Amino acid sequence: DADVTQTPRNRITKTGKRIMLECSQTKGHDRMYWYRQDPGLGLRLIYYSFDVKDINKGEISDGYSVSRQAQAKFSLSLESAIPNQTALYFCATSDMTGLATDTQYFGPGTRLTVL
Amino acid sequence: AQSVTQLDSQVPVFEEAPVELRCNYSSSVSVYLFWYVQYPNQGLQLLLKYLSGSTLVKGINGFEAEFNKSQTSFHLRKPSVHISDTAEYFCAVSDPNTGFQKLVFGTGTRLLVSP
Numbered sequence: 053d054a055d056v057t058q059t060p061r062n063r064i065t066k067t068g069k070r071i072m073l074e075c076s077q078t079k080g081h082d083r084m085y086w087y088r089q090d091p092g093l094g095l096r097l098i099y100y101s102f103d104v105k106d107i108n109k110g111e112i113s114d115g116y117s118v119s120r121q122a123q124a125k126f127s128l129s130l131e132s133a134i135p136n137q138t139a140l141y142f143c144a145t146s147d148m149t150g151l152a153t154d155t156q157y158f159g160p161g162t163r164l165t166v167l
Numbered sequence: 168a169q170s171v172t173q174l175d176s177q178v179p180v181f182e183e184a185p186v187e188l189r190c191n192y193s194s195s196v197s198v199y200l201f202w203y204v205q206y207p208n209q210g211l212q213l214l215l216k217y218l219s220g221s222t223l224v225k226g227i228n229g230f231e232a233e234f235n236k237s238q239t240s241f242h243l244r245k246p247s248v249h250i251s252d253t254a255e256y257f258c259a260v261s262d263p264n265t266g267f268q269k270l271v272f273g274t275g276t277r278l279l280v281s282p
Contacts, residue, residue, distance in 0.1 A: 056210070092176070094257060094272035095211075142210055146268060154268045158203075158210030 075143030
């Protein structure tokens with residue numbers, strides 16, 4: 053079984069709809085991240101969480117919110133989806149050694165299309 | 168602020184030929200450098216990382232990269248590629264002083280290996 057899973061893998065929704073993307077991990081890591089990937093732009097950090105009570109905004113958090121329900125679960129919500137949020141979304145985890153050397157482990161991604 | 172430039176958006180190469188994927192970074196401080204690979208329909212996987220010490224870093228699948236501080240580069244190389252190396256490759260940088268791995272990604276280079 054995969055260590056980092058994301059559901060759904062694909063989603064098509066309409067402008068204005070609320071949508072939640074879910075991420076679960078079995079690696080026992082404390083740190084979790086949400087990124088979005090756009091063609092020609094690479095990956096950009098949306099939110100990150102060091103533990104259940106510590107959530108931080110990343111580079112492009114506007115229009116998104118997150119919830120860390122447990123150590124193993126980190127959800128990303130789009131309260132009112134808009135077409136320019138169409139992208140590939142990745143969840144990642146890393147262990148908490150407190151260093152910038154930690155390796156991040158990525159899920160398979162969720163492809164979101166907002167019509 | 169840190170940034171990463173991957174000059175080539177796509178690199179076509181024949182099987183068993185050598186390849187170099189270029190990465191330049193911009194930072195006024197010391198950095199950690201990473202190469203990630205994304206196979207079709209999968210998440211990102213760490214290929215190799217430079218933290219300190221030897222400037223030649225060896226990674227998985229026969230890849231290696233050389234850190235060049237004077238040229239602010241971290242180019243990825245493989246002496247003989249396989250069809251299975253077809254993927255997108257991302258260079259990333261993080262600041263050792265942030266206390267955690269806040270990755271800044273380049274825009275990616277798509278490696279296309281043909282028979």
